[in-house]
Amino acid sequence: xxxxxxxxxxxxxxxxxxxxxxxxxxxxxxxxxxxxxxxxxxxxxxxxxxxxxxxxxxxxxxxxxxxxxxxxxxxxxxxxxxxxxxxxxxxxxxxxxxxxxxxxxxxxxxxxxxxxxxxxxxxxxxxxxxxxxxxxxxxxxxxxxxxxxxxxxxxxxxxxxxxxxxxxxxxxxxxxxxxxxxxxxxxxxxxxxxxxxxxxxxxxxxxxxxxxxxxxxxxxxxxxxxxxxxxxxxxxxxxxxxxxxxxxxxxxxxxxx
Amino acid sequence: xxxxxxxxxxxxxxxxxxxxxxxxxxxxxxxxxxxxxxxxxxxxxxxxxxxxxxxxxxxxxxxxxxxxxxxxxxxxxxxxxxxxxxxxxxxxxxxxxxxxxxxxxxxxxxxxxxxxxxxxxxxxxxxxxxxxxxxxxxxxxxxxxxxxxxxxxxxxxxxxxxxxxxxxxxxxxxxxxxxxxxxxxxxxxxxxxxxxxxxxxxxxxxxxxxxxxxxxxxxxxxxxxxxxxxxxxxxxxxxxxxxxxxxxxxxxxxxxxxxxxxxxxxxxxxxxxxxxxxxxxxxxxxxxxxxxxxxxxxxxxxxxxxxxxxxxxxxxxxxxxxx
Ligand SMILES: Cc1cc2nc3c(=O)[nH]c(=O)nc-3n(C[C@H](O)[C@H](O)[C@H](O)COP(=O)(O)OP(=O)(O)OC[C@H]3O[C@@H](n4cnc5c(N)ncnc54)[C@H](O)[C@@H]3O)c2cc1C
Ligand SMILES: Nc1ncnc2c1ncn2[C@@H]1O[C@H](COP(=O)(O)O)[C@@H](O)[C@H]1O
Numbered sequence: 001x002x003x004x005x006x007x008x009x010x011x012x013x014x015x016x017x018x019x020x021x022x023x024x025x026x027x028x029x030x031x032x033x034x035x036x037x038x039x040x041x042x043x044x045x046x047x048x049x050x051x052x053x054x055x056x057x058x059x060x061x062x063x064x065x066x067x068x069x070x071x072x073x074x075x076x077x078x079x080x081x082x083x084x085x086x087x088x089x090x091x092x093x094x095x096x097x098x099x100x101x102x103x104x105x106x107x108x109x110x111x112x113x114x115x116x117x118x119x120x121x122x123x124x125x126x127x128x129x130x131x132x133x134x135x136x137x138x139x140x141x142x143x144x145x146x147x148x149x150x151x152x153x154x155x156x157x158x159x160x161x162x163x164x165x166x167x168x169x170x171x172x173x174x175x176x177x178x179x180x181x182x183x184x185x186x187x188x189x190x191x192x193x194x195x196x197x198x199x200x201x202x203x204x205x206x207x208x209x210x211x212x213x214x215x216x217x218x219x220x221x222x223x224x225x226x227x228x229x230x231x232x233x234x235x236x237x238x239x240x241x242x243x244x245x246x247x248x249x250x251x252x253x254x255x256x257x
Numbered sequence: 258x259x260x261x262x263x264x265x266x267x268x269x270x271x272x273x274x275x276x277x278x279x280x281x282x283x284x285x286x287x288x289x290x291x292x293x294x295x296x297x298x299x300x301x302x303x304x305x306x307x308x309x310x311x312x313x314x315x316x317x318x319x320x321x322x323x324x325x326x327x328x329x330x331x332x333x334x335x336x337x338x339x340x341x342x343x344x345x346x347x348x349x350x351x352x353x354x355x356x357x358x359x360x361x362x363x364x365x366x367x368x369x370x371x372x373x374x375x376x377x378x379x380x381x382x383x384x385x386x387x388x389x390x391x392x393x394x395x396x397x398x399x400x401x402x403x404x405x406x407x408x409x410x411x412x413x414x415x416x417x418x419x420x421x422x423x424x425x426x427x428x429x430x431x432x433x434x435x436x437x438x439x440x441x442x443x444x445x446x447x448x449x450x451x452x453x454x455x456x457x458x459x460x461x462x463x464x465x466x467x468x469x470x471x472x473x474x475x476x477x478x479x480x481x482x483x484x485x486x487x488x489x490x491x492x493x494x495x496x497x498x499x500x501x502x503x504x505x506x507x508x509x510x511x512x513x514x515x516x517x518x519x520x521x522x523x524x525x526x527x528x529x530x531x532x533x534x535x536x537x538x539x540x541x542x543x544x545x546x547x548x549x550x551x552x553x554x555x556x557x558x559x560x561x562x563x564x565x566x567x568x569x570x571x572x573x574x575x576x577x578x579x580x
Contacts, residue, residue, distance in 0.1 A: 242562060
């Protein structure tokens with residue numbers, strides 16, 4: 001079983017995001033970079049499959065030099081090798097371009113299952129996994145919360161509004177992961193030591209015949225709209241008084257009940 | 258071959274989802290700005306009857322692909338149907354819902370049509386004849402304006418954000434035959450959650466609870482308030498990880514992104530990862546006994562007190578007003 005887990009390096013969820021004054025992007029200084037939380041579920045699921053069925057786990061990341069840390073984190077968790085596509089032209093590329101690069105990398109391996117996160121928490125686009133599946137010409141299940149694999153068929157569950165859908169998917173396939181699928185392991189100290197010696201291929205877009213021809217472009221980045229300051233309700237200084245004041249405000253001011 | 262602003266209406270079990278009307282009215286606005294037609298696409302089996310309703314919300318034309326292979330939903334079948342209709346009829350803009358199904362389908366279509374998409378948008382407009390879409394990035398810590406160089410220009414719209422406007426006229430309905438190749442995914446089972454339960458992503462009102470609820474039983478007071486307000490009950494990750502609520506109720510960075518008219522956070526501190534999921538709510542209420550809790554910085558209305566006293570009192574007050 002050959003498995004690929006796509007991993008993206010993103011700002012830590014706690015990071016403060018400051019928009020550059022000229023609106024061209026965000027200030028990257030002071031940001032702590034981590035593996036996209038959804039990709040941790042993908043790496044974990046890949047490792048579980050390998051432990052059960054044997055084979056090899058390759059992690060692939062498109063990103064600047066610092067993205068190597070995220071590849072090493074996945075290797076320290078237990079992945080076998082990495083491909084790092086480091087190409088300035090692909091930084092901030094759109095979903096189609098990134099998926100094209102990942103597609104070329106996946107095709108260079110022979111691979112049964114590809115994991116992506118359901119979305120990366122920086123651009124929040126949630127597109128790369130499905131585009132990759134289309135480019136590879138394989139089926140997809142997005143936002144998987146449960147997965148079992150037997151005889152080249154995966155049984156996968158996802159939740160939609162008000163229901164759970166259980167599906168059977170033929171391999172090879174792309175699975176995008178979400179919370180609930182598993183509990184990602186932490187890298188152990190010996191794992192971290194071993195990771196340093198595991199092979200990582202560094203490639204450019206050109207190596208894979210991919211150029212950035214952007215189909216979607218963020219033309220301006222803006223800070224969130226300011227919210228008017230809130231009101232703390234204190235009527236009578238009793239829970240009942242405050243509750244009555246709130247109900248009235250929601251009815252008459254906000255008009256939402 | 259005309260050209261138009263297309264949208265994919267979402268139906269389930271023979272009924273249109275509310276977001277379909279939001280899509281229809283938004284397509285109408287964009288189409289007016291461009292001076293072209295607003296066109297709906299409905300895919301399913303036995304769904305022709307749904308087309309007229311889309312006209313009422315702004316569609317000039319509705320294309321219906323009625324085929325047994327489209328039920329239940331699979332990515333492959335719906336991608337073939339939508340891509341064919343959009344291509345054959347000159348879609349310049351293609352809108353979908355950023356719902357569970359819409360996210361799955363729209364991203365696959367981006368691949369199939371080799372174009373670009375702005376996903377989970379909260380605003381769309383036409384500027385210089387082009388679509389300009391505004392969308393939250395970095396979990397709502399900033400916003401991006403996106404233009405699409407590919408064709409059609411695609412955008413998925415966050416449910417509950419755009420307004421559906423009834424205009425009263427009926428659209429022309431066209432049936433389209435699309436030959437659908439079998440896919441490699443088979444739906445084995447669709448397990449419905451308790452009937453009558455509204456999903457947090459579709460609710461107008463969400464009453465959400467966190468670690469301050471103390472245990473699973475504590476949520477009973479929230480269920481009651483949500484019942485009176487016709488809303489859904491949400492939860493913080495702390496409450497979900499404690500096993501008090503289902504994963505599908507979790508709001509936040511690793512849960513769902515919601516945009517109700519009213520979000521009532523009870524016993525939730527307001528961690529940045531929780532705010533990531535609910536900051537686009539129109540009104541936010543916080544009930545927390547700690548006046549320093551960060552949730553108050555985001556709340557329109559705050560009550561500093563014991564939620565187990567406030568919430569039942571609020572339920573009683575709302576009953577008087579709503580009931
Ligand atoms: C990668 C990552 C992803 C995450 N994703 C999410 C996510 O999707 N969603 C999410 O919610 N969190 C998420 N978190 C977790 C987040 O950081 C917080 O730990 C979590 O939101 C805290 O939940 P809480 O507010 O319920 O609990 P707490 O922070 O413990 O707050 C409980 C609050 O209840 C109040 N309280 C207690 N008793 C009462 C009472 N009787 N009356 C009134 N108030 C009372 C307390 O004053 C306190 O403010 C994520 C964290 C990480 C690192
Ligand atoms: N630059 C990248 N390198 C590797 N994987 C990526 C990259 N961008 C996106 N992905 C994968 O695709 C998923 C969805 O990303 P997105 O569509 O950008 O929200 C992520 O969780 C990753 O698994």
